[in-house]
Amino acid sequence: MSEGTKTxxxxxxxxxxxxxxxxxxxxxHEGKLEDVQLKIFEPPRFFEGILRGRxxxxxxxxxxxxxxxxxxxxxxxxxxxxxxAFGVTVDGPLRELRRxxxxxxWISSHTLHIYMLxxxxxxxxxxxxxxxxxxxxxVERGLQLKKTGGEIMSFIGGRExxxxxxxxxxxxxxxxxxxxxxxxxKIEKARDAALKxxxxxxxxxxxxxxxxxTFVSLQHPNEYPMNEGRIVSNKGLDITAxxxxxxxxxxxxxxxTALHCVMKDSGQSYHVGPLARYALNFDRFPTDIQxxxxxxxxxxxxxxPFRSIIVRSIxxxxxxxxxxxxxxxxxxxxxxxxxxxxxxxxxxxATEAPRGILYHRYKINEKGEILDADIIPPTSxxxxxxxxxxxxxxxxxIGKPDExxxxxxxxxxxxxxxxxxxxxxxxxxxxxxx
Amino acid sequence: xxxxxxxxxxxNRFRGDDALGCVLVDNIQTLCLPDVEVITxxxxxxxxxxxxxxxxxxxxxxxxxxxxxxGTIHYIDLQEQGLPDNFRSYSTHxxxxxxxxxxxxxxxxxxxxxxxxxxxxxxxxxxxxxxxEMMAALEDIxxxxxxxxxxxxxx
Numbered sequence: 001m002s003e004g005t006k007t008x009x010x011x012x013x014x015x016x017x018x019x020x021x022x023x024x025x026x027x028x029h030e031g032k033l034e035d036v037q038l039k040i041f042e043p044p045r046f047f048e049g050i051l052r053g054r055x056x057x058x059x060x061x062x063x064x065x066x067x068x069x070x071x072x073x074x075x076x077x078x079x080x081x082x083x084x085a086f087g088v089t090v091d092g093p094l095r096e097l098r099r100x101x102x103x104x105x106w107i108s109s110h111t112l113h114i115y116m117l118x119x120x121x122x123x124x125x126x127x128x129x130x131x132x133x134x135x136x137x138x139v140e141r142g143l144q145l146k147k148t149g150g151e152i153m154s155f156i157g158g159r160e161x162x163x164x165x166x167x168x169x170x171x172x173x174x175x176x177x178x179x180x181x182x183x184x185x186k187i188e189k190a191r192d193a194a195l196k197x198x199x200x201x202x203x204x205x206x207x208x209x210x211x212x213x214t215f216v217s218l219q220h221p222n223e224y225p226m227n228e229g230r231i232v233s234n235k236g237l238d239i240t241a242x243x244x245x246x247x248x249x250x251x252x253x254x255x256x257t258a259l260h261c262v263m264k265d266s267g268q269s270y271h272v273g274p275l276a277r278y279a280l281n282f283d284r285f286p287t288d289i290q291x292x293x294x295x296x297x298x299x300x301x302x303x304x305p306f307r308s309i310i311v312r313s314i315x316x317x318x319x320x321x322x323x324x325x326x327x328x329x330x331x332x333x334x335x336x337x338x339x340x341x342x343x344x345x346x347x348x349x350a351t352e353a354p355r356g357i358l359y360h361r362y363k364i365n366e367k368g369e370i371l372d373a374d375i376i377p378p379t380s381x382x383x384x385x386x387x388x389x390x391x392x393x394x395x396x397x398i399g400k401p402d403e404x405x406x407x408x409x410x411x412x413x414x415x416x417x418x419x420x421x422x423x424x425x426x427x428x429x430x431x432x433x434x
Numbered sequence: 435x436x437x438x439x440x441x442x443x444x445x446n447r448f449r450g451d452d453a454l455g456c457v458l459v460d461n462i463q464t465l466c467l468p469d470v471e472v473i474t475x476x477x478x479x480x481x482x483x484x485x486x487x488x489x490x491x492x493x494x495x496x497x498x499x500x501x502x503x504x505g506t507i508h509y510i511d512l513q514e515q516g517l518p519d520n521f522r523s524y525s526t527h528x529x530x531x532x533x534x535x536x537x538x539x540x541x542x543x544x545x546x547x548x549x550x551x552x553x554x555x556x557x558x559x560x561x562x563x564x565x566x567e568m569m570a571a572l573e574d575i576x577x578x579x580x581x582x583x584x585x586x587x588x589x
Contacts, residue, residue, distance in 0.1 A: 068476075116529050129533065132540035140541065147480040161476040 022418075024409060025255075026390070027432040031398055035432075036390045038383055038413070040256040051373040056082050056342055056364050057168055063360070063375065064162045067419060069112065072105035072153060073353030075166040076227055077360040077375075082168040084241070085347025085364050086340055093333040094170040095227070097156055100326045101163070102226040102351075103319040104152025107190065108160070109354035110274075110312040110319075111149060113417040114201060115142025118309050121411040122204040138200060141193050145316070148190040152323060155183060170337030180327045187327070191320035195292070198313040202296035207408065209393050210303040213385075214263065215276035218352050224284040224318060225277060225352050232280055233270070234301075241348040244359050250376065261381040269384035272356025273416060274311040275302055289318050305389060305415040312417075342368030353378050355417050379418045386416050437471040438490040439587050444477045444531065445497050451504075451555025451568050454497040454575075458553070461576050467584075479534030483543055491547040491587045495579065496531065498552035505571040507578060508552035512539075517550060549586060551579055 027035035047066055051059060059078040064071035076098060083090060090098070115138065116128040125131040132139040150160040155175065157163025165172050216237065218229035231247075232238045239247060248270075250259040263270055279301040282290065293314050302311055344366040350359045356378030363372040393412050397405045443459030446452045456474045463472040475482060477496075486492050498508060500518070510517065516539075517532040538544045553575060557565040564572070 112529060116533070127533075128529075129536040129540050132537055136541060139537070143480040143483060143537075147484065150478060150481060159476070160478060160481075 022256075024390075024413060025432065026394060026405075026409065028398060033391065033394050033398060036387050036394070037255045038387050038390075040258045040383070048373040048375055051362075051370045054370050056085070056362070056368045056370060057340075059360075059362065059370065059373075060166045060168065061162075061164070064166075066375070066377070068161045069109050069419060070105055070353045070355070070358075071162045072101050072157065072166075073351060073358045074375075075157075075163065076102060076351040077349050077353075077358045078362075079166060079168045080227060080349035080351060081241075081347040081360040081362050082340070082364075083347070084349055085345040085362060086342060087345075088169060088338055088340060090170055090338055093174070093331050094337070096326045096330065097171060097174060098166075099226055100323055101153060101156040101166070103323040103326070104149050104156065106149070106226075106319040106354050107194075107316050107323075108146050108149030108153060109417075110316045111142055111146040111197070113354075113414075114197060114309055114312055114316070115139060115146070117417070118411075118414050119201065119204075121407070121414060122201075122206075122309070141196060145190055145193045145197065148186055148193075149319075151186065152183070155179075167337055169340045170333075170335075172336060174333055174336045175330075177330055177332055180330045184324065184327050187320055187323050191317065191324065194313065194317040194320045198292060198296050198310065198317055201309045201313050204309070206304060206306045207393075207396070207411075208304075209306065209389075209396070209412075211271075211305070211389065211392060213271040213275070213303060214268065215279045216270045216272050216357065216381075217276040217280045218350060218357060219280055220284070222284070224281050224322075227351050231350055231357065234279060241350040241359065242346075244348065244350065244376075245361070245374075248359075248376070248381075250380065256383065258380050258383060259376075260384045261376065262384060269388045270381065271385050272378045272381045273308070274315055274354075274356075275305060275308050276356065277352060278302060278311045278314070285314075285318060286321065289314065289321065292317065305412070308415050342366070355379060355419055356381060377419070379416070382416045382418065386413055386418065389415070436488055437469045439467075439470040439493070439583070440485065440489045440491070441470060441472045441493045441495065441583065442482070442485070443472070443474040443495045445474075448560060448562055450557045450559045450561050450563070451553075451565050452497045452558050453562075453564060454553045454555055454568060455495040457564060457572065458495050458576055458579065461572070462580060462583075465580065467580075470587075477531050477534075479529055479531070479537065482531070482534045483538045483541075486538065486545045486548070487543065489545045491583075492545045492549070493579075493583050493586075494531065494548070494550045496550070496552060497555040497558075499555055499558065500552070502554045504554050504556035504565070504567050505575065506554040507575060508550075508554070509582065510550040510552065512548040512550055513544060513546075547586060549583075551582075 023039040025037040060075040063074035063078045066074050120131045153160045158165035215234045218225035219232040220229035247264050249264045253260050282300045296310050347362045350357045359376040361374040397408050443455040445455040459472050512535050556567050
């Protein structure tokens with residue numbers, strides 16, 4: 001950090017409380033913001049290259065390794081894309097079990113971010129460890145809630161990190177009705193904790209900041225989207241995953257080992273994740289969740305990215321309720337999976353990872369081998385959006401001391417819960433004032 | 435009632451010497467030590483903290499990469515100090531074992547005795563086998579760690 005008569009430089013080499021490694025650079029000249037760069041320097045991981053030549057059936061296990069926080073999202077996008085390629089529909093209890101597995105991941109991932117990574121920003125603590133000394137009850141609640149999410153993932157997926165029970169067509173093993181019922185009490189407690197979470201985060205102070213976002217998410221006719229739906233936006237987009245490449249473009253920027261994504265027609269950024277899902281699917285929530293969201297101070301659309309912490313808490317509450325519904329309605333499937341006959345084909349899918357839409361495209365040959373793969377994670381899609389937020393948000397604090405400016409800038413980045421490990425398939429902060 | 439001593443092996447079995455913690459506890463398990471439970475764990479903080487409750491002694495065994503000589507055993511009494519920063523660089527996760535330890539400390543949830551054994555690895559390449567150097571040193575490392583665990587548990 002340095003300050004000259006004309007140039008003020010704030011440098012933070014490693015952004016904390018984000019998944020992975022990256023940096024942020026802000027250049028301020030004579031009180032005016034001149035440059036914003038979200039730098040991602042985690043080495044590229046070449047997962048698409050690893051997939052080439054592997055069997056279609058290996059995709060869920062290989063892609064799950066991209067992320068230890070949202071492996072289910074990778075598995076779900078992989079299996080749906082393969083099933084799209086081979087013309088297979090997985091429905092009934094198997095579809096419900098996939099949704100239950102996703103509920104577990106949303107609860108676990110969102111709770112980690114709400115309690116351990118983002119709440120300290122709002123309450124003025126350096127970290128969750130510092131926060132725990134004054135907010136013991138809340139931190140313990142967060143730990144328990146996250147743990148329940150992980151237990152759902154272990155229960156359905158075989159283990160919490162990189163689940164092993166998912167296969168193209170369904171699962172290797174499915175739970176009995178009794179096993180499902182035995183899980184109910186735990187999720188009921190989680191639902192209570194989730195409601196307390198909504199009440200807690202809704203009392204935080206939020207910076208006054210809104211953007212006219214292009215929200216992009218899945219939309220399903222009759223459910224809040226997780227596994228399935230059309231890709232829609234609040235600006236008129238309405239496409240299937242097969243048309244994703246026609247409307248979105250990945251571009252390389254020198255400062256990032258993760259590709260940036262833009263809308264093809266405008267070259268502009270777009271916003272994926274909880275705010276987008278919420279804005280485009282509010283009416284898909286059950287009435288009680290809608291009422292709780294309103295009571296928490298949310299409208300049908302929320303454009304203040306700092307309030308995404310409330311939206312995440314609503315999604316956690318919904319995931320708990322949805323998990324209970326799935327458990328109560330569960331009927332054991334006749335077979336744990338649908339048989340797959342591979343053929344030469346293209347397969348496309350997008351599912352809703354906790355951080356937003358996760359797109360997979362595969363080209364398969366007649367032997368069921370992967371010839372080509374494309375994986376576009378939500379953090380790649382939000383990368384330019386994060387920079388755009390900073391371009392508009394940082395000037396509000398430009399006259400403040402560097403420490404204050406840095407605090408708010410990092411908080412703004414964490415609004416997106418960026419998973420840099422996913423996007424490179426890592427963050428530092430530099431502010432330069434001149 | 436849970437055995438009073440818990441030994442937890444942490445690591446990724448697909449990343450060369452990162453599997454050291456898991457392989458070591460696999461070997462320790464065959465010794466059937468009395469009143470000792472041996473498990474492997476992903477390192478997920480919330481469930482780790484839960485596992486520590488009601489235990490008198492907890493031993494965490496994990497591979498580290500801190501530029502020390504491969505095979506070096508770093509002994510850290512977590513009641514006395516946290517994990518050093520240079521043990522954290524191989525985690526891509528914002529919330530890992532070091533944070534779990536500090537969070538448990540803040541919440542008064544550390545067991546009476548908690549020790550971290552960091553085994554300096556040599557290669558963290560994508561392979562299911564340990565490096566030849568670590569394979570050769572494994573038995574000696576196990577003997578040293580088990581001896582230390584017995585001493586510490588009885589202290």
